[in-house]
Amino acid sequence: MAFLKRGEPGEWPQNTRKIRRIRRRKAGGELSVDCRAGVSCVVRLKTKRAINKPLRAATSRWISHGASSIHGRGVRARVLIPAGTRVVEYTGERITKAEADRREKLRLARGRRGGDDCVYIFELNARHDLDGRTRRNVARLINHSCAPNCRAETIRGRIWIIALREIPPGEELTFDYGFALKDWRLHPCRCGSPKCAGYIVSGWQRRRLRRLVREARALERRTAIN
Ligand SMILES: [Zn+2]
Structure with a gap:
């Protein structure tokens, strides 16, 4: 489960699909990303497992x-x-x-x-x-x-x-x-x-x-x- 923080603290985006790409991995389980709105966001990851969670489907039913x-x-x-x-x-x-x-x-x-x-x-x-x-x-x-x-x-x-x-x-x-x-x-x-x-x-x-x-x-x- 990832929590998003958009721009200033306290302002939250609608959902994780706003993430376009990971910019850089920060210390303390945080990812810096660019969202579709063009705003720099910080994704705070609750668990280490969540770091490996795909942002976009990377496997398929085939x-x-x-x-x-x-x-x-x-x-x-x-x-x-x-x-x-x-x-x-x-x-x-x-x-x-x-x-x-x-x-x-x-x-x-x-x-x-x-x-x-x-x-x-x-x-x-x-x-x-x-x-x-x-x-x-x-x-x-x-x-x-x-x-x-x-x-x-x-x-x-x-x-x-x-x-x-x-x-x-x-x-x-x-x-x-x-x-x-x-x-x-x-x-x-x-x-x-x-x-x-x-x-x-x-x-x-x-x-x-x-x-x-x-x-x-x-x-x-x-x-x-x-
Ligand atoms: Zn061969």
């Missing part, structure tokens, strides 16, 4: 999550999902490109220390990215596949995971992460699809990736012989 057959945890279809369905929204924190670069460096450093180096930052537009590294964003658990059954699409500033075809209940949801070719060695792929190129890169660059992998392996063999 899915359930648990152990993945590809990597770590994953998301599966709970019921039959028709082709073209907006399955779940990929939610998170809207950040500037500069902040995204800073967080990317932290992620790489975390990976070098053996920690979680999963990528959760999505490109939203020319100025902003979306950092989905939050527990309330269930879509962050969807794994990559080289033969995906979903795609990620930005619709009016929101990122949706959309079914590419009919997905039967129990099937794991996947989409193409679309990583750049230049960092291919950083992202091994375990999707197990016959189309798998061994590393996660954007679908249209997979042919070039296969050539790079072949060349790298040939070089390794030559080095081992010498």
Whole structure:
């Protein structure tokens, strides 16, 4: 249960739907937010549990999550999902490109220390990215596949995971992460699809990736012989 305080103390907004986005987390269980009225508000959270309460739906009736057959945890279809369905929204924190670069460096450093180096930052537009590294964003658990059954699409500033075809209940949801070719060695792929190129890169660059992998392996063999 969250209590809102709008502008001056004692002035209360109508309901929590007025919250547009979290501005920054304050000390003492408070969140500073922008409400629809354009007024800066402070949300005081009664319990620690309330901090993780979604401000906007971050899961959906179509899915359930648990152990993945590809990597770590994953998301599966709970019921039959028709082709073209907006399955779940990929939610998170809207950040500037500069902040995204800073967080990317932290992620790489975390990976070098053996920690979680999963990528959760999505490109939203020319100025902003979306950092989905939050527990309330269930879509962050969807794994990559080289033969995906979903795609990620930005619709009016929101990122949706959309079914590419009919997905039967129990099937794991996947989409193409679309990583750049230049960092291919950083992202091994375990999707197990016959189309798998061994590393996660954007679908249209997979042919070039296969050539790079072949060349790298040939070089390794030559080095081992010498
Ligand atoms: Zn793969």
